[in-house]
Amino acid sequence: MKNLTRLIPQGLVLLLLAGVAVYVATHLQIGRINRSVSAAASNSPGALKVSPGPAELPDESKLQTVGENDRLTLKLDAKTAHFLVQDKKDGRVWRSYPNPAQWSRETTVGLWRTHLRSPLMFQYADLTSNKSQPKETNFLEEQGTIQKLETFPGGFRLTFDMPSKKLSVPIEVKLEGDSVVTRIVDSGIKEENLSLLWLRLYPFFGAERSEEQDGYLFIPDGSGALIRFQEGGTNATRIYQEPVFGKDLAYQLKSSDDYRDNARHKISAPVYGAKSGDRGFLAILEEGAEYADLLASPAGAYSTYNWITGQNNYRQKYRQVTNREKERSFDTYNKEARFSGDRVTRYVLLDSQASDYAGMAKRYRTYLMKAYKLNQLPPGSGKVPMDIIVVGGDSAKGLLGDRYVKATTTIDAMQMIQRLYGLGIDNMAMRYWGWQKGGYGETGGGAVVDSRLGGEKGMKDLVTFAHSLNVPVYLRTDYSRNTSGAGGFSTRVHGVRDLGGTPIEKFASLSFVRQLVDQDIRYFRELGVDGVELQGIGQYLSSDYNSKYGASRKESMGQQQAIITKLREGVGKVLGYRSSLFAAPLMDGVARLEDDFSNDLFSEDGIPFLQIALHGLIPYTSMPSNERDQFNKQFLRDLEYGANPSYLFTGSSSEDLKYVQNLTYYSPSPQDWEQTAVQEFQKWNQALGDVQHEFITGHRILSKEVRETTFGNGKRIVVNYGTSAYVYEGRPVEPENYLVLQGGAKP
Incomplete structure (x- = not known):
């Protein structure tokens, strides 16, 4: 020593x-x-x-x-x-x-x-x-x-x-x-x-x-x-x-x-x-x-x-x-x-x-x-992005088989963007559904833009025009089910199987799906789109007992995460649809994030747990406004839950589309909803425009019908779902209405 x-x-x-x-x-x-x-x-x-x-x-x-x-x-x-x-x-x-x-x-x-x-x-x-x-x-x-x-x-x-x-x-x-x-x-x-x-x-x-x-x-x-x-x-x-x-x-x-x-x-x-x-x-x-x-x-x-x-x-x-x-x-x-x-x-x-x-x-x-390794979103423009969902086509039953129903061409989509932008909705994103050959019900990857909608040239023109107005374009794709035979898909060979060996509808084994993603990445790049919206991937989770392509439920989760990562690296942004939290943190946004509960007899209060956890990290929407069952109450819930707005439009009327197989449209005509969409956009901006990047720091159930949400900058939104006025810190919150207080301001 x-x-x-x-x-x-x-x-x-x-x-x-x-x-x-x-x-x-x-x-x-x-x-x-x-x-x-x-x-x-x-x-x-x-x-x-x-x-x-x-x-x-x-x-x-x-x-x-x-x-x-x-x-x-x-x-x-x-x-x-x-x-x-x-x-x-x-x-x-x-x-x-x-x-x-x-x-x-x-x-x-x-x-x-x-x-x-x-x-x-x-x-x-x-x-x-x-x-x-x-x-x-x-x-x-x-x-x-x-x-x-x-x-x-x-x-x-x-x-x-x-x-x-x-x-x-x-x-x-x-x-x-x-x-x-x-x-x-x-x-x-x-x-x-x-x-x-x-x-x-x-x-x-x-x-x-x-x-x-x-x-x-x-x-x-x-x-x-x-x-x-x-x-x-x-x-x-x-x-x-x-x-x-x-x-x-x-x-x-x-x-x-x-x-x-x-x-x-x-x-x-x-x-x-x-x-x-x-x-x-x-x-x-x-x-x-x-x-x-x-x-x-x-x-x-x-x-x-x-x-x-x-x-x-x-x-x-x-x-x-x-x-x-x-x-x-x-x-x-x-x-x-x-x-x-x-x-x-x-x-x-x-x-x-x-x-x-x-x-x-x-x-x-x-x-x-x-x-x-998530970071808080950077401050935005002060305006919420409104998602405009358009449906290209779908199928309907015919006498001799299914028939194609055209709903929205790429030219129709350009005109929608231009008109809505001119009316004041100057911050939006477009999500294009059913753009692939055969329409909304044709899924599985390896798709091309249907020529009846404008084909590849039409889609490229749409993307170019949308980008001139700073509008990103996302194409919806569903890899979880393969109804088109893309990649040579065979249910018997490439399909998900249950433990008893039975194929599960048209669900595709994820090991097979991953082979299709590389081809699609090149195609999406050629079109110039900003990203994809994934249905199925991140939404469903299943074991697969296919003898060649099978995977445990845990392995399937990892494979889905790998597909999301590959698409983000290869295409750009990836949006999810009703995604679970094993996938959502890997995505750039989630459409139709769960915003309700099952209303069991023993559970009376629904809360925005997911929204509190995700707001300020990952943008999300609820259901399209023109698809709501209770229009005003669900608008209030969107404000309470900090969701971004969305509308679903088609170039055809609901009458023309009433027989389609895969989607149900309440009222998809933009002419019927554009004024309402503009008004909602203004209300949304006033309530949520400056808090897109802020965390939700507090939420309270003030009464059976009244809720309060607090954001990181001190802004509070109080919504009243009831039929009588509620007094909040000396201020009335009218029935089926809301109150916005900036920066925690007192009356």
């Missing part, structure tokens, strides 16, 4: 010695914790009968600290593998089990009482037997034991072992910044005769009863919805359960199932959350979201607690056809087809001032910006 001090400055030596001391002390402490928790785990009686009462839940006075950072402390009950996380700043606590202060009032008995106490629920089946039915149980019910428990800096890892089922599940739990992150380690899962169908890890994280609670569960239903805590609720078994990113087409159980079924709004973002008083969390499914369902259970359904969780699916029922005509089938599971990959959930523990749904959405925005 003396020789060393001659070569190294004394201050640096002291610093090195201090670092060594901290390292040794830390690892000695970890060693002591390891020995202590291992001893506790080995002495665990498993799920021996426990008398109803406090002893059913962990004794928090005996929990041991197994991890901490500058904000949070992680404590573990080694006997049950339950944990709690405490905020060092204010002492608030989040638990992996129901709030014990309310446990004495829990009346649930039997299996569900054990479920509530268990760190792990699961469903299994004996797939070696044709008569086996799925069964649901949990770690405590099976008198499981905790194996291989050890700590590491910031967390712990262990294995849940259920000898009765010959099933083992390894997990990890650790602190990361403002979050606690759980992981199911897929490579360590062991099954024998019994097969896992799903796992729910720590399903009652943050579970709370309703009494005296200002709380709710946040579900990503459509744009977002709240299930508010209600005292004395009796919801029977009505719970929310939906697959993340929508249905997997390869597992539809009935031949009548339709991928276009939109009776319910899909989950576009892999998130959920809960708020109880000043405690809130946002859960993000970081890995395995494509194989997850989200469940939310209000108090009164199964128990007296409100709880929400992700269900990690490992197998799913599918339809096995038994005859050539496909009229006979049975539903079953495949033992070998287990969905692989780790399942990771990040529980972001929110500051007390940001524990509401707006705080959840803002925190998700931060997460997206980091994960996808």
Whole structure:
């Protein structure tokens, strides 16, 4: 050491010695914790009968600290593998089990009482037997034991072992910044005769009863919805359960199932959350979201607690056809087809001032910006861009087959742009649908501009004219379904197949699709268009059991992301259509972003969660104004949700188009709507023109019919959907009207 001090400055030596001391002390402490928790785990009686009462839940006075950072402390009950996380700043606590202060009032008995106490629920089946039915149980019910428990800096890892089922599940739990992150380690899962169908890890994280609670569960239903805590609720078994990113087409159980079924709004973002008083969390499914369902259970359904969780699916029922005509089938599971990959959930523990749904959405925005390297949009011209959608052509049933119906030529489109621009809509973009040979219903890539619309020359002339007015032009294309035979497509050879081997309509395997994209990129460049609008890609997500081109659902997600990236690099901008959040962050805009919810009996309030997360990062629209069911109320919602305007026009009247097969037009004639479009453009600019690049920093439900949205520059928009006036800070907001306050101005 003396020789060393001659070569190294004394201050640096002291610093090195201090670092060594901290390292040794830390690892000695970890060693002591390891020995202590291992001893506790080995002495665990498993799920021996426990008398109803406090002893059913962990004794928090005996929990041991197994991890901490500058904000949070992680404590573990080694006997049950339950944990709690405490905020060092204010002492608030989040638990992996129901709030014990309310446990004495829990009346649930039997299996569900054990479920509530268990760190792990699961469903299994004996797939070696044709008569086996799925069964649901949990770690405590099976008198499981905790194996291989050890700590590491910031967390712990262990294995849940259920000898009765010959099933083992390894997990990890650790602190990361403002979050606690759980992981199911897929490579360590062991099954024998019994097969896992799903796992729910720590399903009652943050579970709370309703009494005296200002709380709710946040579900990503459509744009977002709240299930508010209600005292004395009796919801029977009505719970929310939906697959993340929508249905997997390869597992539809009935031949009548339709991928276009939109009776319910899909989950576009892999998130959920809960708020109880000043405690809130946002859960993000970081890995395995494509194989997850989200469940939310209000108090009164199964128990007296409100709880929400992700269900990690490992197998799913599918339809096995038994005859050539496909009229006979049975539903079953495949033992070998287990969905692989780790399942990771990040529980972001929110500051007390940001524990509401707006705080959840803002925190998700931060997460997206980091994960996808997104930046805030630059300031614009002060005017919102209005999307003008035109439809070139479509098909209609004829006596001897389908016939082509021309709707809007490239000359018609030029005239529309010119007239609307002259009327004052001087910031717009054109999205051209049905431009390809055969019209809107002909999809699959490799298309050319239909000569009846003006052909390639007509499209180039349209683009040149539009650019003279600074109007970008986007061509819609749908690679997900191939109805035109582009690229030599054959459903039998190149089509997506379900697990039973049956082709799914005209859906094309993505490995085949990627071969078509390069050809189209060259064609789009020749036309000079500014980009493409993608339908299907980013909208649907399916496994594919095509023996040559097949892909898992996770691989399909990656393939779609690769297609989006390739088009952006090769053509320019890429817009999505009803895109999910595995695709939207890679795009330059989203058309028809989810802006409503499913209106379940237990969820009364729709919220703009997606919009709060995306505004200022990615532009988006809702439905075209002239396609609305409730014109004025949906205009108000567009303002509340910060959406850009859009209109759908054709060069032909709705009477000429009433027999087309693929689109339904309410009133597409620009002559009927141009004055309204101009008026809306002016209103939109007054409300949203200067906040296109601003984040939404706040959103409040002021009453059943009144909402307030706040933007980053302080501007507030208050909308009143009701039939009577509402007084906001001394100012009246008239029925079915809105109020704009600049920069947070007071009356």
